[in-house]
Each structure stands twice: as C-alpha cells, then as structure tokens.
Amino acid sequence: MKEGPDITLIGSLIGDPARANMLSALISGKALTASELANEANITLQTTSAHLKKLEAGGLIRQRKQGRHRYFNLADEDVATLLETMMGLAAKKGHIRTRTGPKAPEMRKARVCYNHLAGEFGVQMFDSLIGRGFLLEERDEIAITDSGRDFIRGLGINLELLQKAKRPLCKSCLDWSARRSHLAGSLGTALLNHIYEKGWAKRLEDVRVVEFSRRGEAAFHNQFPRLTD
Amino acid sequence: MKEGPDITLIGSLIGDPARANMLSALISGKALTASELANEANITLQTTSAHLKKLEAGGLIRQRKQGRHRYFNLADEDVATLLETMMGLAAKKGHIRTRTGPKAPEMRKARVCYNHLAGEFGVQMFDSLIGRGFLLEERDEIAITDSGRDFIRGLGINLELLQKAKRPLCKSCLDWSARRSHLAGSLGTALLNHIYEKGWAKRLEDVRVVEFSRRGEAAFHNQFPRLTD
DNA sequence: ATTATAGTTAGATTAATATCGAAGTATGAA
DNA sequence: TTCATACTTCGATATTAATCTAACTATAAT
Numbered sequence: 001m002k003e004g005p006d007i008t009l010i011g012s013l014i015g016d017p018a019r020a021n022m023l024s025a026l027i028s029g030k031a032l033t034a035s036e037l038a039n040e041a042n043i044t045l046q047t048t049s050a051h052l053k054k055l056e057a058g059g060l061i062r063q064r065k066q067g068r069h070r071y072f073n074l075a076d077e078d079v080a081t082l083l084e085t086m087m088g089l090a091a092k093k094g095h096i097r098t099r100t101g102p103k104a105p106e107m108r109k110a111r112v113c114y115n116h117l118a119g120e121f122g123v124q125m126f127d128s129l130i131g132r133g134f135l136l137e138e139r140d141e142i143a144i145t146d147s148g149r150d151f152i153r154g155l156g157i158n159l160e161l162l163q164k165a166k167r168p169l170c171k172s173c174l175d176w177s178a179r180r181s182h183l184a185g186s187l188g189t190a191l192l193n194h195i196y197e198k199g200w201a202k203r204l205e206d207v208r209v210v211e212f213s214r215r216g217e218a219a220f221h222n223q224f225p226r227l228t229d
Numbered sequence: 230m231k232e233g234p235d236i237t238l239i240g241s242l243i244g245d246p247a248r249a250n251m252l253s254a255l256i257s258g259k260a261l262t263a264s265e266l267a268n269e270a271n272i273t274l275q276t277t278s279a280h281l282k283k284l285e286a287g288g289l290i291r292q293r294k295q296g297r298h299r300y301f302n303l304a305d306e307d308v309a310t311l312l313e314t315m316m317g318l319a320a321k322k323g324h325i326r327t328r329t330g331p332k333a334p335e336m337r338k339a340r341v342c343y344n345h346l347a348g349e350f351g352v353q354m355f356d357s358l359i360g361r362g363f364l365l366e367e368r369d370e371i372a373i374t375d376s377g378r379d380f381i382r383g384l385g386i387n388l389e390l391l392q393k394a395k396r397p398l399c400k401s402c403l404d405w406s407a408r409r410s411h412l413a414g415s416l417g418t419a420l421l422n423h424i425y426e427k428g429w430a431k432r433l434e435d436v437r438v439v440e441f442s443r444r445g446e447a448a449f450h451n452q453f454p455r456l457t458d
Numbered sequence: 459a460t461t462a463t464a465g466t467t468a469g470a471t472t473a474a475t476a477t478c479g480a481a482g483t484a485t486g487a488a
Numbered sequence: 489t490t491c492a493t494a495c496t497t498c499g500a501t502a503t504t505a506a507t508c509t510a511a512c513t514a515t516a517a518t
Contacts, residue, residue, distance in 0.1 A: 006319035007253070007312065012244030016506075020237040034465060047507055049466055059322035068464050068515040078318050083236065085314050089307050090235035093288035143393060164372070168397075245476075263495060276477055278496055297485040297494050 013058045014086065018043050019051050023074070026061065027083050027114045028208055031071035081167055084114055084184060088173060110201070110210040113173060116188030117195065117210065124226055125191065126172075126182045131227040135170060135183070142170035144187070152187070155194055155223075162186045195220065242287045243315065247272050248280050252303070255290065256312050256343050257437050260300035310396060313343050313413065317402060339430070339439040342402060345417030346424065346439065350449065354420065355401075355411040357453040364399060364412070371399035373416070381416070384423055384452075391415045424449065 014020055021041040025032060032040070038048035052072060055061045060079050064071045074080050110121040117125060129135045134148030144152070152159050163169055163186075171185035183191065192210075195201050200216030212220065243249055250270040254261060261269070267277035281301060284290045289308050293300045303309050339350035346354060358364045363377030373381070381388050392398055392415075400414035412420065421439075424430050429445030441449065 006324045007243055007315040008246050008249040009324050010244075010315055010319055010322075011240050011242070011249060013240070014236055015239075015241030015244035017237050018506080020240060024236070035463095043506085044508065045465065046467085046509085050506080053466090058324075070465070078321065082314050082318050085311050086236045086239055089311050090239055092307065093239075093304075095235045095238050095288075141393075247476075264493095272476085273478060274495065275479080275497085279476080282496090299495070 009058055010060070010082075013055060013060055014083075016051070017041075018047065019055060022048075022051065022055070022072075023060065023083055026072060026074050027080055028112050029073075029080075029115055031064070031073050033069050033071060037072060077167070080114065084167075084171075084173075087114070088171065088184070091173065106209045106211070110212060112192070112208045112210055113182070114184065115192065116173070116182070116184050117192045118173070118182055119210075121210070121212070121220065122182035123180045125220075125224045126180075128224040128227060129183065137172070137181075142172050142183070142185075144170055152190075155191075157187075157190050157194060162190055238287055239289070239311075242284060242289055243312075245280070246270075247276065248284060251277075251280065251284070251301075252289065252312055255301065255303050256309055257341050258303075258309075258344060260293070260302045262298050262300060266301060309343065313396075313400075313402075316343070317400065317413070320402065335438045335440070339441060341421070341437045341439055342411070343413065344421065345402070345411070345413050346421045347402070347411050348439075350439070350441070351411035352409045353455055354449075354453045355409075357456060358412065360456040366401070366410075371401050371412070371414075373399055381419075384420075386416075386419050386423060391419055 014023065018041040022037045025037060025040040034048055034052060035045060037052070038045045041048065041051075043051075052061065052063070056063060059075055062073050062075050064073070074083075108119055110117065110119045112118065113122065116122070126135075129148070130137055132147075132151075133145055134151050136143045136145055149159060167186045169185050169187050170183065171188070172181040173184035173188070182188075195210075195216075196203050198216070198219065199213070200219050201210045201212045204211055243252065247270040251266045254266060254269040263277055263281060264274060266281070267274045270277065270280075272280075281290065281292070285292060288304055291302050291304050293302070303312075337348055339346065339348045341347070342351065345351070355364075358377065359366055361376075361380075362374055363380050365372045365374055378388060396415045398414050398416050399412065400417070401410040402413035402417070411417075424439075424445075425432055427445070427448065428442070429448050430439045430441045433440055
C-alpha cells in the first residue's frame, strides 16, 4: 500500500476480493470468527489472519477476544454505511457479482442483505409499499409519503427516531437474485426488525437466510399484500 | 482485477494512489483534461490514459470529447457521494493525507472541498454556527436546531428541499489544512452556493481556491462572526 | 500431561498491475 | 504539407502484495 490520498487505503482494503468477501459477510452485523471468515472468502486461515490484521489497522473492523476465539465485527455504523453505499453504486453500475449469486432457493426467497430484507420477500414488500402509495419512487430516490408515515407508525415503529439517524431513511437496493429493487436504509432495517419482533421469521446464526414460519409467512403476505395491477 | 464480489472493482479502482488523486481532483465538479489529471497524479500521460480507461469502464467517470481535448468528470452525483463518504470515514479513522496537503496560502484560507467551503473560512463558518447554537455537535453527528432552521431559512435557503435529498443535511468534514471540522452535507453545499450567489466570492475555473472580494469577506465575517469564548 | 482447536508469524512463490519508453492516431494550426 | 498538441496503444520491466506451506503460540478439553 503506497502513499496516496486518504481514500486510497480504504479503497485498497475493499479492493481485494478476499477482504471484500469478508466485509460482505460481516455487514449482516453478526460477529464472525477468523475461521468462518476464511471459509467465507475461500482462503486459508493464515491468509485470512493477514487480511484481518490489515482491515483492523485500517479501522474497518474490530475484534473481541473470547477464549480461544476471536470475533470480528465491522468497526462501526459508518463502515456499514460506506459498504452499503458502495454496494448500491456497484449495483447501479451493473457490477453484479459474477461468481457467486445466491445459490440456495431459500436464499432467493428471503435473506438478510446488510441489515434489511432481500430476496423475493424483500422485493414484494417494496412493491407493496410502493403500490399502496406509502413510498414514492422518483428516479433513484425513494421518499415516504404522509400515508406511508401513518402506516409505519401504525406498525409501532418510531419514525422520528429513524429520521434522526445519519443513514438515509429510504434507499433502494438492487437485488442480486431478483434483479429488482428492494428497500434499504434505516426504514428497511426497522422493517426487518419488525418481522423478527413479530416472530414471523427467525434470526438464524451464521447464515443470511431469513427463515419464515408458516404463520409468519401468512402474516407477512397479509401485511404487505402483492397487488395485482 | 480478479473476480470478486461487486464492491471489489470499485474498491480497487479507488485503491490506487494515482486514480485516487485523479478522483479527488474531479470531486470539485470541474471537468479536467487527461493532461491535467496526469499532472495532478504526478504520472505520465500514458499511465494516466490507462487509468482513465479503467475508471470509465468501472463507471466512475465520464468523458466528453471536444476538439483534441477530452474532458473528464465524475460519472454522476452518486460517485461524488461515495467519495465524500469515503473521505469522511478516512478522516475519522485518521487516514490523513501524508504527502500533499494544500500548499498555497490562498488554499489554506478558503477552498472548495468537494462542494462545500473548507479552509479557515470554512472552519470559521462552522464554529460560528455551532457557537450561536444553530448547529449541535454530538459525538460525530451534526444536527440543526430550531433556531438554526430559522437562521438558514432567513438566508433564503429552501431547507425542506435539502432535507428531501439522499445526502445527509449536516455532516462534519475534517479539514486538511486546519485539522479542524467544517460543514459538509447538503447544507454545506447550499451555504457555499449562497456565498457565490451573494457575490461574496468568485467561482474560479480549474482551481479549488475560493476567492473572496474585499466586500465579500466583510459580509462573510458579518454573517458568520467569530465568537470569543 | 497430552491432544485438539484457534489463530499468528515467517519465508518463499507467484500473479497482478502500475509504470514508463517508444511508436502510433487524431485534431488543429501555420 | 508540415508541424505541434493531445491522447492512445504496445511491449517490457519492476514492484507490490496475495497466497500457500511450515512452524509457532495460546486456550481449552480429556
């Protein structure tokens, strides 16, 4: 890593495929061990160790020692925001991941993308919110409408709290599997949490698949109905 | 550039010092020729050409042919946003540019940083807004107060329009020269535009220096007084 | 103690790519 | 036509850094 302007280091850290894979894995918020990250990036543990050292030195990740394990996390919310921004731009520019799309059908159905819902369920939720006039899509910007505010508040979500956050409230995110937009941003995160809190789906360890129960699936479809147009 | 997840390409593009220098130069919004960018990055024109090709293929820049010149720009506002986000994170993590800070004294005084005001004038404006209770600084987040809203509206700035934008309204940005914070975000941009519109300073071509007139300087100090505490 | 698991460090190899020199293309000026 | 400027393409070189094997440290389990 040669000298260069301030953004060079961060760019080169993310610019390596192995490290990018690790960061992508960490973006779900779940703490992962070095071995898990090695597996995620398909490299040996030694190489992983070297990468983790660089990522930590660059301030992108943090580690917690616990017994003989080391758990790694993104350093803070800002790093997650940066990665989200990059993913969004990459999707818009058509840099779709060539190598590994979501393979398993459960992944295509519903999965965690960073910290919001993606997959068919994510797309359906987004379409439903747009279709009922709760969200407004203009070019690439998403805005919430007045009726949308009422709807979200009706779910018991504290909208004012979300708006104070640095992250944009509404943001679209292109879906790998469906090649359609779904909802990111702090509202997207809040809605995923809502799904967990209602018990519609379980938060699985280690995996990004979101597993809906039968009842949860029905409740989801009821809350975010598919509209025939 | 090996295969990898979607963010890898963008990361590696920004991760090269020469390219990062070029992108930093372009972030002011001014279109630059290949030769100018070569000069900015301190590399030969041949190497520059190769870099520009990659940046364009990656969707980060656009080019316009005009006679025997080629003018380069960032591809769109999203790219600028990404770079701003990265600069912000880099500053927070302490990855300050080691090599070249702003040299010329005019640069230290007032310059364009992305699309807001930086340098001593930028820092003073920021301090003044904080000191008069128009902005609130909590940890790394900046928020506008009710009296701040009144003040900004009083300048004739449409605050509601700014808040609808994707970009955060208020954001702090660490100053290279002053090592102090100044105001970025859409409000920062709006205030810089306000300075131009009032005729306090001229928008110079090719250079990032913001040149205040005598009268403009006085008006600026009047509008954003330095507070003795 | 002994063995197993989790991770780091060191050293060698290899692959990627930034860089430049030299030659070529395109536009404009004299 | 000739010359100059702006930029691209080609080919060679050199440097960087990602990767692996092997050896080492630390914690935990038996």
